[in-house]
Amino acid sequence: MWELAELLLGLAVLIFVGAWSLARFEDLSLEDALYFAMVSALTVGFGDIAARTRGGRVVAVLLAFLGVVVIGIFVAIAGQALEQAVTVP
DSSP: OHHHHHHHHHHHHHHHHHHHHHHHHHTOOHHHHHHHHHHHHTTOOOSSSOOOSHHHHHHHHHHHHHHHHHHHHHHHHHHHHHHHHHOOO
16 A cells, blocks of 8 residues: 555655646746646646646646556556455455
């Protein structure tokens, strides 16, 4: 279960660093930048906030790609844990 906790911590760091970067590049409030980073990292993409600068676009793309990787690893870890719990030795 430590892998899952480390992964969630990594996702939180990714979102906060992304939010800080978006706040700087896009001149957003920290609240809006955090919302945009979370929506981008979790690949929801509502479209209500969009990156206008080149730096903001790079950050948004990196958040989306890394978010897909983190979600994939999360699903793999959760599936492995479920398989171990269900498998009877």
